[in-house]
Amino acid sequence: MHGHDRVVETLSLTVKAAMSRGRPVPHCLLTGAPGKGKTPLARVLASECGAELHTIQGPQLEDVAALLRIL
16 A cells, blocks of 8 residues: 555564464554555455454544443
């Protein structure tokens, strides 16, 4: 992905290492300003891992109870 070379390289190494060990890829939290490509990056990561992607936007996290309901 354009502009995310370092992040993509790090995530790629993480995915390859986990898969080579037969372990799941650890959970990832992508943060940053709107429009920086976090969601597309997360979609690619989930696809590469064969996993389902669950997204949450910051305003949905009003308090700890809201987070627990989502999880």
